[in-house]
Amino acid sequence: MNLFLTLLPLVFSAAVVTADGPCGYGWHYYQLGNKCIKIIESTKNWLDANAACHQNGGRLLTIPNEITQKFVNNIIMVRDHYWIGLTDIMKEGSFTWIDGTHLNTFNHWAEGEPNIFINNRQMVDEDCVHLDHNYNWNDNSCCGKDKKFICEKRGPGCEYQNGGCQTKCTESANKDWAVSCSQTCQKGYAEENGKCYDIDECTTNNGGCKQLCVNTRGSWDCRCNPGYKMTENGCKLGEDNPIGK
Secondary structure, three states, X not given: OOHHHHOOOOOOOOOOOOOOOOOOOOOEEEHHHOEEEEEEEEEEOHHHHHHHHHHOOOEEOOOOOHHHHHHHHHHOOOOOOEEEEEEOOOOOOOOEEOOOOEOOOOOOEOOXXXXXXXXXXXXXXXXXXXXXXXXOEEEEOOOOOOEXXXXXXXXXXXXXXXXXXOXXXXXXXXXXXXXXXXEEEOOOEEEEOOEEEEOOHHHOHHHHOOOEEEEEOOEEEEEOOOOOEEEOOEEEOOOOOEEOO
16 A cells, blocks of 8 residues: 555654653554554644654554454544545545455444535545544545544564463564464463463472572562572572572
8 A cells, every 4th residue: 555655745743752651652552453553633634644654653543343443432532533544545435444454344434424425516535534523434535624643553562561462472464463362371371261370380399499489470489588698509698508499
């Protein structure tokens, strides 16, 4: 879909993004979809808005399912019209997301949408989609009235909180950026009723520790009693009294 990014020059001047959560200042992390989402309050037409998102490291928002729709509804602070990355600019009546995927069974069209607008007996192309005041989808002219817009970019994936997985996290190579959690628990965890629970290694032979055993998530530590210091050879009290692992 590079066509959308080259039709008009990139005109977005992005503010400096400071560290604030896994996505940076002003971005909301949608972990389930591994997306960073940002509400842009300045207004542009659809083409300029998409170019602005591209300049900011992403693209206009895609909403593949109801869960994503509800997440976006919750982070919009001011009800208004916001461009999203859905269009039939390539083929009339065949709506496609900006990542190239076709509109699936989920949609959130407002009543009577999408439609064809007639102005002074002239048909007006309405090829680009925005959210209305009720978070419903409405098609409109891509180069018509400027609107606010919503950008998305790939999230940190498995690098942040293991992608939300209790098991092994794998990043998807698909266009949706999602991560998947394996059905096998990571080392140090045991599966029970479909969930992974931390194993307390200290309950078996004190974890192999000579003195203190401290359980941690997925592992354990051997530590020394007060007055002792941990060395390469274990806990020591003085220089010739090694006690420990």
